[in-house]
Amino acid sequence: MSAVLVVIEHDRGHVPESTFEALTSARAIAGGLGVSVHAAVMGDGGDLAAAAVGEYGADVVHHLTSPNLGDYNPEAWGQALAGAVAAESPAVVLASGTDRGNELMAQLAARADLPFVANCVDVAPDVTSMTRSQWGGALLEDATLEADVKLISMAPHTVEASAAPAAGAVSELAVDIDDSLVRSVITDRVVLSEGITLSTAPVVVSGGRAVGSEEAFAPLEELAAELGGKVGCSRAVTNNGWRPHSDQVGQTGTRIAPQIYIATGISGATQHWVGAMGSKNILAINTDPEANMVTKAGWAVIGDLHEVVPAITEEVKKRRA
Numbered sequence: 001m002s003a004v005l006v007v008i009e010h011d012r013g014h015v016p017e018s019t020f021e022a023l024t025s026a027r028a029i030a031g032g033l034g035v036s037v038h039a040a041v042m043g044d045g046g047d048l049a050a051a052a053v054g055e056y057g058a059d060v061v062h063h064l065t066s067p068n069l070g071d072y073n074p075e076a077w078g079q080a081l082a083g084a085v086a087a088e089s090p091a092v093v094l095a096s097g098t099d100r101g102n103e104l105m106a107q108l109a110a111r112a113d114l115p116f117v118a119n120c121v122d123v124a125p126d127v128t129s130m131t132r133s134q135w136g137g138a139l140l141e142d143a144t145l146e147a148d149v150k151l152i153s154m155a156p157h158t159v160e161a162s163a164a165p166a167a168g169a170v171s172e173l174a175v176d177i178d179d180s181l182v183r184s185v186i187t188d189r190v191v192l193s194e195g196i197t198l199s200t201a202p203v204v205v206s207g208g209r210a211v212g213s214e215e216a217f218a219p220l221e222e223l224a225a226e227l228g229g230k231v232g233c234s235r236a237v238t239n240n241g242w243r244p245h246s247d248q249v250g251q252t253g254t255r256i257a258p259q260i261y262i263a264t265g266i267s268g269a270t271q272h273w274v275g276a277m278g279s280k281n282i283l284a285i286n287t288d289p290e291a292n293m294v295t296k297a298g299w300a301v302i303g304d305l306h307e308v309v310p311a312i313t314e315e316v317k318k319r320r321a
């Protein structure tokens with residue numbers, strides 16, 4: 001096979017947006033190489049995931065099967081992927097540069113003794129050179145890649161996922177997984193939030209240190225609810241114990257890509273910006289006109305968030321009435 005093989009991340013059949021972005025990038029790369037797009041899917045719910053990816057341009061979906069493949073397990077999934085690569089010899093293997101995507105590619109690289117370039121933001125048509133994001137997006141690095149099978153991951157939000165229906169023909173491929181690799185097993189699952197999440201919300205209203213306390217997030221909650229969004233925060237806030245870590249935006253929190261990001265009382269430190277830069281539009285509310293978040297935002301209100309946020313909520317309600 002000469003193809004771009006895309007690693008499909010999923011959780012019991014639910015495929016995240018980042019994987020559809022990876023398929024979108026793979027279509028462009030496959031077009032440049034003149035090859036087709038294949039996908040590799042495995043684990044519990046793999047059949048559901050396989051059915052979803054044809055919509056995004058996978059001509060063939062290799063459904064990897066083994067009694068030892070269940071919920072995500074980096075070693076077992078990594079060995080399965082190595083088996084698929086040995087059997088199919090793709091030109092390129094591409095994953096999304098998420099924690100799981102990069103972990104799986106590292107497993108594959110080690111097993112197949114191949115180099116791996118993570119978090120690419122731009123890839124040359126022949127996949128021999130690329131630009132990758134380093135240090136949480138603070139540095140862009142040019143790299144070259146020489147290998148028979150080229151392993152890359154694309155940084156999340158590099159492209160917007162777009163559908164392009166293809167054949168999506170599913171082909172079963174039995175793979176060998178050593179029993180010794182089934183070392184981590186999910187024994188219990190607790191749902192922390194229902195409905196939209198920080199990473200999928202169309203609107204995120206975040207507060208930083210200047211919010212001042214746990215209780216003072218109430219006006220931000222109200223604005224987010226009015227706009228059908230979620231509340232996020234900076235690390236200064238989680239460090240103070242005002243919000244849980246699951247609300248943190250940034251390098252060590254969640255990377256978001258809403259239609260609009262409202263950042264209030266947040267300076268816009270690099271580690272925060274890395275998580276926010278995928279936003280389509282940014283409104284900064286800050287008393288400091290020189291704050292990073294203000295200079296990077298498309299819109300800014302220079303003022304006290306404790307006055308500006310309730311005023312916006314009031315205006316939204318008035319216009320809706």
Ligand SMILES: Cc1cc2nc3c(=O)[nH]c(=O)nc-3n(C[C@H](O)[C@H](O)[C@H](O)COP(=O)(O)OP(=O)(O)OC[C@H]3O[C@@H](n4cnc5c(N)ncnc54)[C@H](O)[C@@H]3O)c2cc1C
Nearest residue numbers: 208209210234235250251252253265267271272286287305
């Ligand atoms: C390894 C590492 C990882 C990190 N990961 C993350 C991460 O994932 N996410 C993250 O957010 N940070 C992260 N940080 C921390 C980051 O460097 C900053 O310290 C943090 O983002 C600052 O939070 P802040 O903007 O809320 O606070 P500050 O930097 O203190 O900014 C407060 C802002 O509020 C403004 N302000 C003050 N009063 C008002 C008012 N009344 N109304 C409106 N504006 C006002 C100020 O002008 C200022 O711009 C990380 C740091 C390290 C070292």
